[in-house]
Amino acid sequence: MRRLGLEAAVFARSTFLQYVALFQWATVNGYIAYKVLLPVTQILFFVELGVYATGRQNALYFALGNALQLTANAGIFGVIATVANERQYGTLPILLASPANRLVTFLSRAFVNVIDGIATVVIGLVITVVLFGLDLHHANLALLGLCVVVISITTAGLGLMFGSIGLVMRDAIIIANVVYYLLLIVCGINFPVSRLPGVLQLVAYSLPLTRGVQAARDAAAGASLANVSGLLAGELAIGVLWALGGYVLFRALESWARRGGLQEAY
Amino acid sequence: MSLARAAWRAFVITIRMRVISQWSYLTWLVFPLLFAAVGLYVLNSGGASSSHLVYGVLGGGLIGYWSVAYIDAGNGIQDERWNGTLEQIFATPTPLWVILLGKVCAGLFFGVLSFLPTAAFAYFGFHAVLPALDPWKFVISLGVLTLTFFCIALTLAPLFALWRWAFNMINGFELGVYILCGFMFPVAVLAPWAQGVAAVLAPTWAVRALYASTVAEGPHDFTMWWLVAAALSVAYLVGAYFLYGLVEREARVSGELALA
Amino acid sequence: MAAIEARQLRKTYRTTRGVFRREKVEQLALRGVDLAIEPGELFGLLGPNGAGKTTMTKIFTTLLLPTSGTAMVLGLDVVRDQWRLRRRIGFVFGGERGLYWRLSGLDNLRYFADLYRIPPEVTRKRIPELLGRLGLAGRERDRVELYSRGMKQRLHLARGLLNDPEVLFLDEPTIGLDPVGARELRVIVRELADAGKTIFLTTHYMFEADAICDRIAVIKGGEIVAEGTPNSIKKVVRDQGVVEFEVVGLPAEKLAGLRALTGVKSVAVADHELAQVVTIHCSRPADVMTQLGVVLDGMSLEKVSSREPTLEDAYVQLIGESS
Numbered sequence: 001m002r003r004l005g006l007e008a009a010v011f012a013r014s015t016f017l018q019y020v021a022l023f024q025w026a027t028v029n030g031y032i033a034y035k036v037l038l039p040v041t042q043i044l045f046f047v048e049l050g051v052y053a054t055g056r057q058n059a060l061y062f063a064l065g066n067a068l069q070l071t072a073n074a075g076i077f078g079v080i081a082t083v084a085n086e087r088q089y090g091t092l093p094i095l096l097a098s099p100a101n102r103l104v105t106f107l108s109r110a111f112v113n114v115i116d117g118i119a120t121v122v123i124g125l126v127i128t129v130v131l132f133g134l135d136l137h138h139a140n141l142a143l144l145g146l147c148v149v150v151i152s153i154t155t156a157g158l159g160l161m162f163g164s165i166g167l168v169m170r171d172a173i174i175i176a177n178v179v180y181y182l183l184l185i186v187c188g189i190n191f192p193v194s195r196l197p198g199v200l201q202l203v204a205y206s207l208p209l210t211r212g213v214q215a216a217r218d219a220a221a222g223a224s225l226a227n228v229s230g231l232l233a234g235e236l237a238i239g240v241l242w243a244l245g246g247y248v249l250f251r252a253l254e255s256w257a258r259r260g261g262l263q264e265a266y
Numbered sequence: 267m268s269l270a271r272a273a274w275r276a277f278v279i280t281i282r283m284r285v286i287s288q289w290s291y292l293t294w295l296v297f298p299l300l301f302a303a304v305g306l307y308v309l310n311s312g313g314a315s316s317s318h319l320v321y322g323v324l325g326g327g328l329i330g331y332w333s334v335a336y337i338d339a340g341n342g343i344q345d346e347r348w349n350g351t352l353e354q355i356f357a358t359p360t361p362l363w364v365i366l367l368g369k370v371c372a373g374l375f376f377g378v379l380s381f382l383p384t385a386a387f388a389y390f391g392f393h394a395v396l397p398a399l400d401p402w403k404f405v406i407s408l409g410v411l412t413l414t415f416f417c418i419a420l421t422l423a424p425l426f427a428l429w430r431w432a433f434n435m436i437n438g439f440e441l442g443v444y445i446l447c448g449f450m451f452p453v454a455v456l457a458p459w460a461q462g463v464a465a466v467l468a469p470t471w472a473v474r475a476l477y478a479s480t481v482a483e484g485p486h487d488f489t490m491w492w493l494v495a496a497a498l499s500v501a502y503l504v505g506a507y508f509l510y511g512l513v514e515r516e517a518r519v520s521g522e523l524a525l526a
Numbered sequence: 527m528a529a530i531e532a533r534q535l536r537k538t539y540r541t542t543r544g545v546f547r548r549e550k551v552e553q554l555a556l557r558g559v560d561l562a563i564e565p566g567e568l569f570g571l572l573g574p575n576g577a578g579k580t581t582m583t584k585i586f587t588t589l590l591l592p593t594s595g596t597a598m599v600l601g602l603d604v605v606r607d608q609w610r611l612r613r614r615i616g617f618v619f620g621g622e623r624g625l626y627w628r629l630s631g632l633d634n635l636r637y638f639a640d641l642y643r644i645p646p647e648v649t650r651k652r653i654p655e656l657l658g659r660l661g662l663a664g665r666e667r668d669r670v671e672l673y674s675r676g677m678k679q680r681l682h683l684a685r686g687l688l689n690d691p692e693v694l695f696l697d698e699p700t701i702g703l704d705p706v707g708a709r710e711l712r713v714i715v716r717e718l719a720d721a722g723k724t725i726f727l728t729t730h731y732m733f734e735a736d737a738i739c740d741r742i743a744v745i746k747g748g749e750i751v752a753e754g755t756p757n758s759i760k761k762v763v764r765d766q767g768v769v770e771f772e773v774v775g776l777p778a779e780k781l782a783g784l785r786a787l788t789g790v791k792s793v794a795v796a797d798h799e800l801a802q803v804v805t806i807h808c809s810r811p812a813d814v815m816t817q818l819g820v821v822l823d824g825m826s827l828e829k830v831s832s833r834e835p836t837l838e839d840a841y842v843q844l845i846g847e848s849s
Contacts, residue, residue, distance in 0.1 A: 029431035033438030041441035045450075046308075052451040053309045053318060174292055181300040191307045268643035275640035283628055350623025354685070357589050358641040359612040365641065518591040521539065521584060 039070050039124050046190055047132060063132045064220060065189040067124030068151060068213050071117035072183050075155030075208075076176050078113035079163040102254075106247050110156035117152035138222045146225075147216035150232055154208035154239025161246035167253050188213050208242065211235040272360040276368025284338070284376055293333045294376045295383060302326025302384040305450050306392045319394040320480050323385050325450035328473060330380025332443060335415035336436055339373030340422035342366045343513070347427070356517065363420070363510050370419045374412060396480035403479035403488055410492045411472035417499035417506070418468070424509035428516060448473045468498035527601050529693055529724040530563040530586060535595035537581050537748075555581040557748040558595065563726065563741075565692075568719035570739035571728045572841060578748040579728035580619075583697045586726065587617045599693055613643065616691035618682045620698040625670045631657075631681050632666040635688060642689040649688075656684040660714065676707030683714070693724045700734060712738050732838035742837075744844050752844050760840050766791065767811030768839060771830040772801045773822070783821040787814055791843070801828070807839060 043066045050062035125148075128134040136144075158179070166172035184190060186200055187209040193201055204210045212235040215228035284290040306322035338345075343366065346352040355365055388394040426433045436443075444450060446464040453464045453474070464470045475491040478484075537556040556578045563569045573579050584590035585597050588608040597604045602611045626634050632653070639649040657663045660680040670678065679699065686694060696715065700708035716738045719725050729735055735742050736756045743753040752759055776795060784793050789809040796803045808814045811832040818827065 027431065030434050033431075033434035037435070037438035037442070038440075041439060041445065045441040045445050046304075048445060048455060049305065049308050049451050050311075052455050054311045174288060177292060178296055178300070181297065185300060185303050185307070190304055191311060195307060268640075268645075271646070272640045272643065275637055279626070279629065279633065279637050282633070283626070286628055349626065351626060353589055353619070354624050354638070355641060357587055357612060357617065358638070359609060359643050360641045515591075518589065521581070521590045 034073075035120065036123070038073075039067075039120060040127055042066055042070070043124060043127055044131070046184075050190065059132050060128070060134055061217075062190060063128040063134060064125075064217060065213060066184075067128050068121060068148070068216050069183055069187065069189045069209065070120045070124045071148070071152045072155045072158075072180055072209065074113045074117035074120055075110075075152060075157075075159040076162055076180055077159075077173075078116055079110055079156060079159030080166050080173055080176055082113070082163065102251060103247065106160065106250055107243070110153075110160055110243075113159060114149075114152045114156045117155060118148055121148045121152065134220070136220065139220045140222055140224060143219040143223065143225055143228065144216055147212055147219050147228070147232065150235055150239075151209055151212035151216070154212060154235055154242070157239035157241075157243035157246070158208050160243045161249070164246040164249040164253065167250070183207065183209055186210070206238065208235065208239050211238070269360065269364050273364050273368040273371075276365045277372045278368075280369045280372035281375065284372065290334075290338060290376060293337055294330045294380045297333055298326040298330030298380040298384050299387060301329045301450075302387055303391075306388055306394065309450075310392055310394075317397070317481050317483060319388075319392070320396055320477060321450050321452075322392065323388040323394045323396055324381070324476065324480070326384030326387070327381030328447075328449040328476075329444060330384065331374075331377040331411070331415060332447070332449070332469070333440070334373050334377035334380070335419045336422055336440075336443075338376070339370040339415075339419035340426055340436075341433070342369040342373070342419070342423040343427035344423075344433070345369075361510075362513065363506075366420060366423050370416060370423070373419065374415055377415065378408075378412070398480065398482040400479045404476065406492065407472060407475035407479050407488070410495045411469060411476060414468035414472050414495050414499045417502045421502045421506040421509065424506065424513040427513055428509065443467075443469075446470065448477070452477070466498065468495045468502065471495035471498070527565075528562040528598075529565040529567070529600060530561065530569075530726060531596075531598045532559050532561040532582070532586075533596045535559040535561075535582070535585065535597055536593045537578075537585065537590065538593045555748050556585075556592070559745075559748070559750055561743065561750065561753075563724060565724050566719070566722050568716065568725045568727065568738060568740045570735035570742040571726070571745055572730060572732065572735050572742060573728075573745035574730065574845060577745045579745060580697055581748075582745075583617070583619075583695050583726065583728055587615060587695050588612060613689060614691060615693045615695065616686035616689060617695040618679075618686040618697065618699055620679065620682075620701040622675075622678065624682060625678060625685075627671040628669060630667045630669055631662060631673070631677075631684075634670060634681065635666075635684060638685050639688050644689055652688065652690070653684075656687055660684050661710070674707075676703050676710075679703060679707070679711060683711070687718075691723070693726065694718065696725065696727045698728055698730070700729070700731065708734075732836065732841050736837040744841060746845050752840075756837055759844075760835060760837055766807060766809050766835050766839070767832055768835055769806040769808060769811045769814050769818075769830075769832045770803065771818070772798065772803055772828040773825055774801050776802055776804065776825075780822055780825070787817050787821065789813060807835070807843070 043063055046066045047059050047062045051059050125134070129136065159176075162172055162176045162179070165175065169175075186193070186196060186204040187207060188204070189209070193204045193210060196204060211231040215223075215231040215235065218228050218231075302322065302325060305325045306319075309318045309322045343352065343362070346355055356362060422432075422436070445456070446453070446460065447467055447469040448464070453461055453470060456464065471491045472495040475486075475488050475495070478486045478488065478491075535556050536554075536558055539553040539555055541551050541553070559578075559582065571579050571582065581590065585592050585604060586599055588604050588611055591605055599611055600614055602614075604611065626637070629637075635653050635656070636649065639653065644652070653666075654663070657666050660683060662677060662680055662684065665673070665677065670681065673681065679702075683696075683699070686696075699715070700711050703711065712734060715725060715727065719738075719740070727735075727739065739756060741753070741755055742759055743750050744759070745751070781793065781795065784790065784804070784806060787808070791807040791809070793807075794805045796805070806814060815830070815832060818830070
């Protein structure tokens with residue numbers, strides 16, 4: 001019971017820090033700039049580009065793909081901001097010296113960002129419906145919703161890896177920026193993965209989003225769970241693997257730090 | 267003469283600091299390449315024409331150039347504030363705008379470099395070329411585009427220093443600028459009201475001239491486009507003049523120059 | 527003509543507080559300061575944090591506009607004549623910030639030399655001279671981020687001296703320095719004053735002001751509460767002295783007994799390892815010492831001593847009196 005309480009406390013504190021991280025820009029203009037303008041203009045840009053290149057009939061392909069990719073904004077940057085806050089608030093050394101369950105601590109960082117990711121995608125989908133007439137009458141809405149939840153979880157898994165890197169590299173955010181935009185190229189957001197060279201296709205399928213976006217496109221076209229279960233299972237597995245990699249790195253760094261390797265990192 | 271020397275020194279120092287900064291490579295090299303890649307894949311979908319592909323050749327470079335102009339050059343004053351040197355340079359006998367002149371020029375120097383890797387990527391990756399390049403018109407158009415970015419960056423620097431929300435808004439609207447200025451597809455495909463908004467942005471006209479200098483299809487009116495771009499740029503500078511006065515005054519009243 | 531002059535100088539900061547219901551708050555940093563510093567003086571401004579020292583320095587160095595009153599440096603108005611004035615003054619703010627840490631010391635100096643519009647032929651001679659004088663020769667090509675704290679401070683001072691200013695403003699220049707580094711800096715500052723420069727120094731190290739300043743002013747809450755030479759200020763505590771001793775565990779009633787002794791102004795108790803150090807500011811310290819045994823009967827006292835009041839004692843009394 002006591003152990004459960006302790007872990008709940010760790011989870012709660014970590015969630016609070018994520019909340020603070022999430023809303024550290026929380027002025028009205030910050031919200032409008034990064035949670036409204038940025039998603040809207042990203043969708044508009046790629047739709048107009050896609051329409052110019054391939055015709056108006058493909059507008060929805062680009063709109064849906066980019067709306068789904070928006071979850072990576074929360075999944076990657078949100079987690080890094082959380083770690084940065086742990087550093088700034090000085091809670092990291094305290095955390096490491098505590099008997100709290102490491103796995104709970106680690107995973108709790110992603111919690112709020114998953115919720116935020118889902119919310120961002122929903123905003124993107126609403127824009128897509130309003131501006132480009134995404135027709136959801138034939139869509140399997142529940143399945144689409146499930147796909148959105150899954151990709152939010154898996155991109156947060158990727159984010160957790162960057163969070164661990166961010167413990168020792170102050171400039172992990174630079175890598176995160178690059179990866180965020182790399183997702184636009186390799187994950188089938190703006191063109192099919194099959195058009196990429198073989199090596200990049202391998203990269204595509206080892207990243208989150210690729211399978212999940214495909215599943216979501218199928219769901220929007222009316223597919224059933226049975227049709228996309230393989231894709232969703234694969235997507236979840238990839239997300240878990242990234243999160244696991246991040247966790248292993250986290251524990252390794254903790255052990256290294258304890259031996260005096262990286263005191264200044266904290 | 268001493269003012270020119272101060273501006274030159276600011277230029278040299280900024281170049282040096284950009285060369286050793288990891289972030290600067292992100293803005294002028296990595297992001298442009300990433301966007302060039304997406305752009306080329308999309309533009310090359312299903313048998314694109316060569317006039318489509320020119321947007322892939324130059325689009326990445328334009329994106330990199332703009333990013334540098336508003337992020338690096340536009341944050342010229344904020345940069346000093348974050349570094350803790352704003353008070354020191356503010357209290358020298360050299361006016362802030364002279365120092366900014368040097369810093370903005372240095373920033374734009376890196377921005378122009380964006381065209382090289384992105385054009386090389388377009389050529390080697392997609393065999394995309396500029397089909398009917400008119401070198402003189404291209405160079406003049408690039409010069410006019412540089413003038414527009416220069417004037418915008420000089421105007422943004424005091425704006426960002428006075429009101430942080432302005433940076434957030436322009437940062438959030440970054441892809442909106444790509445749309446309205448026609449970086450990766452022509453402004454003509456936009457709705458009429460959007461074309462009207464695009465028309466008051468100086469880079470829109472310079473970008474139009476830049477692309478027109480690479481294709482044979484007309485109609486072209488380079489002189490008009492260059493003049494409109496230049497006139498709008500000068501209009502921004504008039505605004506900048508008042509903003510610098512405001513920064514000076516505001517800084518000396520509030521005493522917040524040292525606050526990051 | 528005074529080198530630095532302030533008449534009824536006032537500065538009010540106006541800020542807002544709160545997120546949703548913004549409340550306008552006014553903070554009076556300077557409340558009508560009058561000051562005159564002669565050419566060639568090394569003038570010290572002492573005061574606690576928030577007293578107005580930095581505000582006054584920033585007004586004199588043209589970084590800040592006063593709300594009312596006048597401030598003149600070298601006969602030039604800091605509000606209207608800032609461009610002419612900036613060529614003739616220098617300033618050094620203490621602390622880690624204010625340098626381009628990714629560049630070398632030499633690059634920093636060359637940059638500021640150009641910003642101060644110093645002719646290149648002058649810069650070429652002056653920079654090596656300053657580097658030599660301030661003990662940075664041989665390290666000028668290293669990046670500033672590799673400098674020690676003391677070296678950074680000396681580089682700050684080199685930057686402040688690039689234009690060979692007639693007036694130099696130093697805002698807490700020795701803060702954060704180790705004792706050796708601080709002493710070296712004080713020696714340099716005194717030499718600059720002896721060479722004819724007017725120096726305006728702010729500090730909260732009393733011994734520093736006592737050691738090097740020609741004249742001092744004490745500021746509290748935006749007002750000057752005392753002004754004069756270090757000796758004249760110490761006269762505030764002229765007939766007073768300080769009695770100090772160590773004791774283990776001082777009960778409250780005995781502390782009250784000490785405070786009640788005739789001539790005692792204040793009693794301060796500080797923890798020092800396992801014991802407590804008691805400092806009594808009083809007139810007639812000899813009388814107080816003879817009474818100690820009576821008041822503290824049964825207690826063992828160590829290191830009992832009495833001494834002359836220092837500038838710090840005077841400062842403490844002045845700051846305490848004016849609240």
